[in-house]
Amino acid sequence: MPMNARNQDKPTVRGEYNSTGYEIWLDDRLVYAAGNHVQDSVQPARRRQDRLPPRVIRSFCIRSAREIAAERGLPVDLHCDETDDPLSQHVETLACETERLGLQGRVTGSHLTSMHSMDNYYVSKLIPLMRDAGLHVVANPLINITIQGRHDTYPKRRGMTRVKELMAAGINVAMGHDCVMDPWYSLGSHDMLEVAHMGLHVGQMTGMAEMRRCFEAVTINAAKVMDLRGYGLAPGCHADFVVLQAADPIEALRLRPARLQVVRRGKVIAETPPVTATLHTQQSPLTVEFSRGS
Numbered sequence: 001m002p003m004n005a006r007n008q009d010k011p012t013v014r015g016e017y018n019s020t021g022y023e024i025w026l027d028d029r030l031v032y033a034a035g036n037h038v039q040d041s042v043q044p045a046r047r048r049q050d051r052l053p054p055r056v057i058r059s060f061c062i063r064s065a066r067e068i069a070a071e072r073g074l075p076v077d078l079h080c081d082e083t084d085d086p087l088s089q090h091v092e093t094l095a096c097e098t099e100r101l102g103l104q105g106r107v108t109g110s111h112l113t114s115m116h117s118m119d120n121y122y123v124s125k126l127i128p129l130m131r132d133a134g135l136h137v138v139a140n141p142l143i144n145i146t147i148q149g150r151h152d153t154y155p156k157r158r159g160m161t162r163v164k165e166l167m168a169a170g171i172n173v174a175m176g177h178d179c180v181m182d183p184w185y186s187l188g189s190h191d192m193l194e195v196a197h198m199g200l201h202v203g204q205m206t207g208m209a210e211m212r213r214c215f216e217a218v219t220i221n222a223a224k225v226m227d228l229r230g231y232g233l234a235p236g237c238h239a240d241f242v243v244l245q246a247a248d249p250i251e252a253l254r255l256r257p258a259r260l261q262v263v264r265r266g267k268v269i270a271e272t273p274p275v276t277a278t279l280h281t282q283q284s285p286l287t288v289e290f291s292r293g294s
């Protein structure tokens, strides 16, 4: 399964905003910044943006990221609407700008947690707009369930975007990790099975078909977001895959089992021996398997 690795052939434009400022990154290079923490690095012509209300700045960032991407022929991943505010609707701007600049299929909206709290009528109009713009969506279940709903007493909102509904509308939805070990989330391990496991619980996607869709969210859907060529298990694809100690995708999600082999371009680059548990009772030691077998 693919991790959230960067596609070597294609640099990515990424927008981030948080309580201290707004940034646009071209791969690892900061190309635009606004906000208190980056005053010194902002080009003088852009400093006036710092005096604008936050929502105007965010819209400006969305437009800037789109234009840089259109100019350079790059994909975009914008982390936006990462709040519980039902009026945080930047994904609408994202969809409109994507259409305006003809970037359909190349733009991703990550987090979109405010969609969890939005008015249902508005969402019934928004989702088709996102689908028509060919937006990809990435939910980040581990950080979303940790950060969102913090201002709530009870009931507490879950905060993750509407994964099930977006998938049902035909939008490509992947699940990712975002922060792995930082002050916002310190329990990450880059384990995409853990991500999908949390995602299916938060999204209440525990039907057999729904669990498989969550497995796809960290495999084939994520590959579509990154436009990975030669991805998959079909003849002609790159021989990149992970062999799990599990009978099928649902068991992989249930057990998050040992990764027996990691293969890249046909070569084994990492191995873990099969995990076994031995039970010591009054009889002879007994080997226990948690797999239901194939």
Ligand SMILES: [Zn+2]
Binding pocket: 079, 110, 111, 178
């Ligand atoms: Zn983010």
